[in-house]
Amino acid sequence: MQVTLLGTGDTTGTPTVGCDCDTCTAARERGISRSRFSVHVEHETTGESLLVDFSPDFRQQFLENDVPLPDAGLVTHIHFDHLDGLGNAYRVFDALTVHAPDEVDPVTDESVAETVRRKYDYLEDRIGVAGHDPIEPFETCGFEVRFVPVDHPPLVCYGVTIEEPETGTKLSLTGDSSYDIPERSREVLADPDLLLADAIVPAPLCEHHPMGGRHERPDGTPRTFGTKHMTREGALDLADELNASETRLVHLAHFYPADEAFEEPLAIDGERYRLG
Template sequence: MEVTLLGTGDTTGTPTIGCDCDTCERARDPDDPLRERMAERGVDAQGGVERSRFSVYLENDATGETLLVDVSPDFRHQFLRDGVPLPDAAIVTHVHFDHLDGLGNAYRLFDDLPVYAADETDPVTGESVAEGIRSRYDYLDTVSVHPRTPYEPFEVAGFEVRLVPVEHPPMLCYGLRIEEPETGAVLAITGDTCYEVPDRSRDLLSGADLALVEGLVHAEACEFHPKGGAHHDADGVPRTFGTKHMTLSGARDFAADIDPDDYRIVHTAHYVPAERAFADDIAVDGERFSL
C-alpha cells in the first residue's frame, strides 16, 4: 500500500489566506531551514511548507487501483502538485465542506467516480453522509454514491474497508480502517474526532502499520475556546479542544492507545505556535509512506 498525504491541514489550511502569524510566515519563508528538514522527510517544500485541506491518496500494490479518502476543496492543486493519477474511487468521512467540496472537480475529469459513505441517518441533518453527498452533488452524473453500513467491511479499489464511528459532535463522522488483503498492510484514519472514541472503534483502529490521527491545536489553546477543553489526562492536560477535535496532546495519547507501527498527526491548524507546529510527528503535505 502506497500512501500519499495530499492534504494535512484544517478548514483554512496552513498558510492561511491573509494571515501573518509566525506559523504561516514560517511556512511561506523560502529561506527557512524548515525546507531542509522537510526534504529529509521526502517532501519537496521548495514552493513552501503546506497543510492544505485534508485528503489522503492510496495505491493498492497488488491491483494497481487507487482510492481517495476525503475530497478536498484543494483537489486540483493537490493532484497537480503531487503528480498522482486520478483515483478509481473515493470515500467521504463526513459532510463538512473541507472534506467533500472537492467533488465538484469530478465534472469533466471522470467518466465515473464511485463515492462510498456511511448510510447511518444523522439526527442533526436528517440524512446520512451518503444521502448528503447525493443531494449536494445530484447535478454531477459522473458521481455515483454507494452507501455502506458502519463497522461492516466492504471492498473498494481492492482494499477491505470499514467505516469506524468516532465522536465529532454534533454531526456524525467516521474514521477508517483500510487493509490491503494481499499484504496485510493496514492504514488507520481517526477522522475528525474528540479523544473519547468508542471502544469498538478504538479496537478497529488499533495495531495499524500507519495511523493518521487528528490533532487540531496545542492543549493551551483550550483556554480560549468557549467550551474549554475535555478528557483531561492525569496531569490535567486537555486531550479534546472544545468538544469535537483532539489537541496535539490528545492525538499523541490516542496514538499511544491504538499502538500503530508509525503515526502522523493531521488536520492541524495554523494556531499552533511556530516552534511547535512542525514537529516530526505532525504531518505536512506530500509525505509518502510504503506499508
C-alpha cells in the same frame, strides 16, 4: 500500499489566507503547505487508487503530487473541507464510485451517503454513491475498507480503516474526532501500520477556546480541544492506546506556535509512506 498525504491542514489550511502570524509566515518562507484534508491510497498490486475525502484544494493537490486520479473515493463526513472538492468530478472523471456511511444523522435527517447524492445530483451521470453500514467491511480498489464511528459533534463523523487483505497491511484514520472515540471503534482502528490522527492544536491552547478542553489526562492535560477535535497530546495518547506502528498528526491548524508547528510527528502536505 502507498499512502500520500495530499492535505494535512484544518478548515483554513496553513498558510491561512490573509494571515501574517508567525506560523503562516514561517510556512510561506519555507515553502510548506497544509491544505485542506485529503489522503491518496494506492494499491501497488492492482494499480488502483482510493481517495479519502474530497478537499476543496483537490485541483492543486493533484497538480502538485505525482499520483493518479482515484478509481474510487470515500467521504467521512459532510463538512465542506472534506466534501466540497467532489465538484471537481465535473469533466475530470467519466465515472467514479463514492463510498459513504449510510447511517442517518438525527441532526440532518440524512446519512452522509444521502447528503452526497443530494448535493451532487447534477453529477449523477458520472458519480455513483454507494452507502455502507458503519463497521461493516466492504471491498474497493483491492482494499478492505470500514467506516468507523467517531465523535465530532454535532454531526456524525467517521474514521476509516484500509487494509490489504493479502498482506494485512493496515492504515487507520481517526477522521475529525474528539478523544472520546467509542470502544468498539477503537478496537477496529487498533494495530495500524500507520495512523493518521486529527490533532488540531497543542493542549495549552485549550485555555483560549470558549469551551476550554476536556477528556483530561490524570495530570489535567486536555486531550480534546473544545468538543470536536483532539489536541496533539490527545492524539498521541490515542496512538499509544491503538498500538500504532507509526503515527502522523493531521488536520493541523495554523495556531500551533511557529517553533512547534513543523516538528515531528506533525505532518505536512506531500509526505509519502509505503506500507507492507
